[in-house]
Amino acid sequence: xxxxxxxxxxxxxxxAVSACKKKxxxxxxxxxxxxxxxxxxxxxxxxxxxxHVLAVDLGKGLGADKKVTDPTTTFGPKxxxxxxxxxxxxxxxxxxRAKWTYGDAGTVVHDENLSISPxxxxxxxxxxxxxxxxxxxxxxxEISADxxxxxxKDFEIQK
Amino acid sequence: MASNDEKPDxxxxxxxxxxxxxxxxxxxxxxxxxxxxxxxxxxKKHYGDANKWRRIFEANRDLIKDPDEIYPGQTLKxxxx
Numbered sequence: 001x002x003x004x005x006x007x008x009x010x011x012x013x014x015x016a017v018s019a020c021k022k023k024x025x026x027x028x029x030x031x032x033x034x035x036x037x038x039x040x041x042x043x044x045x046x047x048x049x050x051x052h053v054l055a056v057d058l059g060k061g062l063g064a065d066k067k068v069t070d071p072t073t074t075f076g077p078k079x080x081x082x083x084x085x086x087x088x089x090x091x092x093x094x095x096x097r098a099k100w101t102y103g104d105a106g107t108v109v110h111d112e113n114l115s116i117s118p119x120x121x122x123x124x125x126x127x128x129x130x131x132x133x134x135x136x137x138x139x140x141x142e143i144s145a146d147x148x149x150x151x152x153k154d155f156e157i158q159k
Numbered sequence: 160m161a162s163n164d165e166k167p168d169x170x171x172x173x174x175x176x177x178x179x180x181x182x183x184x185x186x187x188x189x190x191x192x193x194x195x196x197x198x199x200x201x202x203k204k205h206y207g208d209a210n211k212w213r214r215i216f217e218a219n220r221d222l223i224k225d226p227d228e229i230y231p232g233q234t235l236k237x238x239x240x
Contacts, residue, residue: 066179093183098176099191102167108231109169111191114176115183122180128172135167 051091051118053150056143057084066123073155077133083141083153085124093117098126099142102135109139170195173204188237192229205237214238 059068059082060075068084075081083098093115100109110128126141134157142152170193190201198212206214216226218238223229 066177087180095183096176096178098174100172100174102169107167107169108191108193110172110174110193111189111234112174112176113189114178116178116180117183118178118180122178124176124178124180126174126176128174130169130172132168132171 049089051087051089051094051145053143053145054086054088056141056151056153057086058082058141058153058155059084062125062127066125068125073153075134075155075157077136077157077159079134079157080127080129081139081141081155083126083143085126085143085151086121087118087124088121090119091117094145095147096124096126097144097147099144100128101140101142103137103139106140166194168195169193170197170200188239190235190237192231192233192235194231196229196231198223198226198229201235201237206240211240 057068057071058073059071060079061069062082062084063069066084067086068082081100085096085098094117095113095115097111097113099111101107102109112126114124114126116122116124126143136157136159138154138156140152140154143150172193188205190205192201198215199209202212202215203209212226215235215237216223218236222233222235229235
């Protein structure tokens, strides 16, 4: 009987020690410290895009959005010729110039300036017309912005 | 024999410009003389009155010595009315 009690006590002690060990093993590792920024999020405004010309289109008609409605590079002797300059970007002031010339000698047909203050995408149109018929031949319109040529388009007037 | 086609007259060409962008403060307007132009024609184009040619002449005294002698390619200042 005494032997039996002693065995029970030893067994109980072993179980207790084992349980404690398991508990220690089961303890989860401490969570890593997470750094939380307290600085407020600052929204960076989008950088202003500098003004630049995207494209120049020629046509016989013009829409309310200043884009050509009948794009072509061949015109008749009584047509009005429109050049639409698509641009994007901002500028406090930029002078667009359309210089229309005729023939290989570059005879000046018309020269027009327009100063604009674009705040984003824009269309600027230049146009020329002539009460008397246009001489047939090859023409060119050269577009410049603040004196720097940015595009040119050749076109033809046929009889 | 020279043909008249070699020197076409573009003095009656009418031009214009407009934009979807806001217009900037108007800079001093200029005009490039084309073949067939005279100060009267330029005044008629810009002011609607050929008799105002003297206004252009006075603004360009540094370029124009004789009001009857202007040349294609000259860039003239066009004073506002």
